[in-house]
Amino acid sequence: MTSRIRVKGERPYDVVVGAGVLGELPGLLGDDVRTVAVVHPASLPEISRPVCGVLEAAGHTVVALPVPDGERAKSVEVAAELWSAFGRYGVTRSDAVVGVGGGATTDLAGFVAATWLRGVKVVQVPTTLLGMVDAAVGGKTGINTPEGKNLVGMFHPPAGVLCDLATLVSVPRDDYVAGLAEIIKGGFIADPTILLLVEDDPEGARVPEGRHTRALIERKIQIKADVVGADLRESGVREILNYGHTLAHAIERVESYHMRHGEAVAIGMVYAAELSRLSGHAGLGLVERTRSILTSVGLPTAYRLEAWPELREHMRVDKKNRGASQRFVVLDDIGKVARLEDPPEELLEAAYREVAR
Numbered sequence: 444m445t446s447r448i449r450v451k452g453e454r455p456y457d458v459v460v461g462a463g464v465l466g467e468l469p470g471l472l473g474d475d476v477r478t479v480a481v482v483h484p485a486s487l488p489e490i491s492r493p494v495c496g497v498l499e500a501a502g503h504t505v506v507a508l509p510v511p512d513g514e515r516a517k518s519v520e521v522a523a524e525l526w527s528a529f530g531r532y533g534v535t536r537s538d539a540v541v542g543v544g545g546g547a548t549t550d551l552a553g554f555v556a557a558t559w560l561r562g563v564k565v566v567q568v569p570t571t572l573l574g575m576v577d578a579a580v581g582g583k584t585g586i587n588t589p590e591g592k593n594l595v596g597m598f599h600p601p602a603g604v605l606c607d608l609a610t611l612v613s614v615p616r617d618d619y620v621a622g623l624a625e626i627i628k629g630g631f632i633a634d635p636t637i638l639l640l641v642e643d644d645p646e647g648a649r650v651p652e653g654r655h656t657r658a659l660i661e662r663k664i665q666i667k668a669d670v671v672g673a674d675l676r677e678s679g680v681r682e683i684l685n686y687g688h689t690l691a692h693a694i695e696r697v698e699s700y701h702m703r704h705g706e707a708v709a710i711g712m713v714y715a716a717e718l719s720r721l722s723g724h725a726g727l728g729l730v731e732r733t734r735s736i737l738t739s740v741g742l743p744t745a746y747r748l749e750a751w752p753e754l755r756e757h758m759r760v761d762k763k764n765r766g767a768s769q770r771f772v773v774l775d776d777i778g779k780v781a782r783l784e785d786p787p788e789e790l791l792e793a794a795y796r797e798v799a800r
């Protein structure tokens with residue numbers, strides 16, 4: 444069965460979900476495109492080759508552009524290599540980029556598409572759980588800099604997103620489970636049914652063939668589609684998708700991006716829940732449920748106590764900040780998102796002590 448989730452906005456597009464749906468790719472690209480630059484991790488030839496094959500069979504001139512694996516691709520150096528390649532191969536405004544891989548690859552592919560010739564079409568083909576339910580949908584593209592995570596980027600919505608569930612079978616277990624963090628985030632901010640489905644079968648949630656896998660994926664994509672369809676540029680409601688990310692990005696920076704994004708988000712959500720509780724927004728129940736659901740699927744919930752001063756410095760560089768004002772996404776309850784502005788330092792530290800215990 445193939446499903447289509449519509450993302451509204453200035454240029455609406457579909458997220459196509461199904462097993463063995465690669466044949467839908469030419470349709471998502473449209474008729475006007477001649478050359479297609481396929482950006483993919485060098486380590487995944489068995490996944491990028493069929494993508495290139497489908498495009499060639501549809502009559503496109505295909506340029507396969509391998510990039511480093513995972514987060515190492517999200518650098519200005521790799522972006523510059525791709526811009527050079529686009530120049531060499533003559534990628535024009537009527538051509539397109541296809542990003543194939545995990546969220547790191549689709550973030551990079553989206554970014555180079557957004558910046559090349561001031562914006563060419565991109566279609567995303569996410570091949571990890573996290574890429575499907577979060578990174579490839581919504582048009583946030585970007586790279587990391589020494590100062591922090593995703594600090595350089597553009598809002599550049601794709602022309603389509605193709606989630607071939609068949610690709611999930613080869614995703615390493617820890618990477619798959621990391622994607623669950625973003626699904627669980629969706630449960631806390633907007634759709635409590637997600638939490639019930641994970642709690643009903645935590646073991647099943649950890650594998651692509653789980654009883655509720657398809658529902659979890661589609662529900663999370665639907666949340667993302669609804670939110671970014673209403674607020675592409677994060678001037679309001681989109682901030683809810685950043686729940687847990689203030690600490691998460693700081694941890695990733697401290698770990699020099701060697702910790703998986705989803706794992707950092709899991710710890711970040713415990714911090715956000717503790718911040719919600721200690722600031723009087725939410726009750727103890729939120730914190731307990733956060734810890735228990737994350738633990739049940741094997742995600743981390745704690746980080747080193749002594750890292751706090753360094754983490755605190757990195758948290759100051761966050762896109763939600765406005766001038767000297769530091770802003771956090773917290774919960775009043777499950778599905779009820781609130782903002783916390785300039786909380787006292789003692790509160791921020793007290794919440795962290797709970798995470799470090």
Ligand SMILES: NC(=O)c1ccc[n+]([C@@H]2O[C@H](COP(=O)([O-])OP(=O)(O)OC[C@H]3O[C@@H](n4cnc5c(N)ncnc54)[C@H](O)[C@@H]3O)[C@@H](O)[C@H]2O)c1
Nearest residue numbers: 513514545546547570571573574577578583610613614704
């Ligand atoms: N733009 C957004 O809105 C958004 C949202 C969430 C996360 N992100 C970003 O996404 C990134 C994390 O994405 P991720 O968790 O997919 O990590 P990732 O892209 O690093 O992929 C994880 C690993 O899985 C491998 N892989 C990918 N597909 C595979 C497959 N089908 N079979 C076997 N191996 C496969 C990759 O090569 C990599 O080694 C972070 O950079 C994060 O900042 C962006």
Ligand SMILES: O=C(O)C(=O)C[C@@H](O)[C@H](O)[C@H](O)COP(=O)(O)O
Nearest residue numbers: 577581583592593681684685688762
């Ligand atoms: O789509 C969004 O908006 C999100 O915040 C989703 C996050 O899961 C994602 O990690 C995003 O890349 C973080 O964005 P950033 O603006 O904080 O870098």
Ligand SMILES: [Zn+2]
Nearest residue numbers: 625688704708
């Ligand atoms: Zn995220």
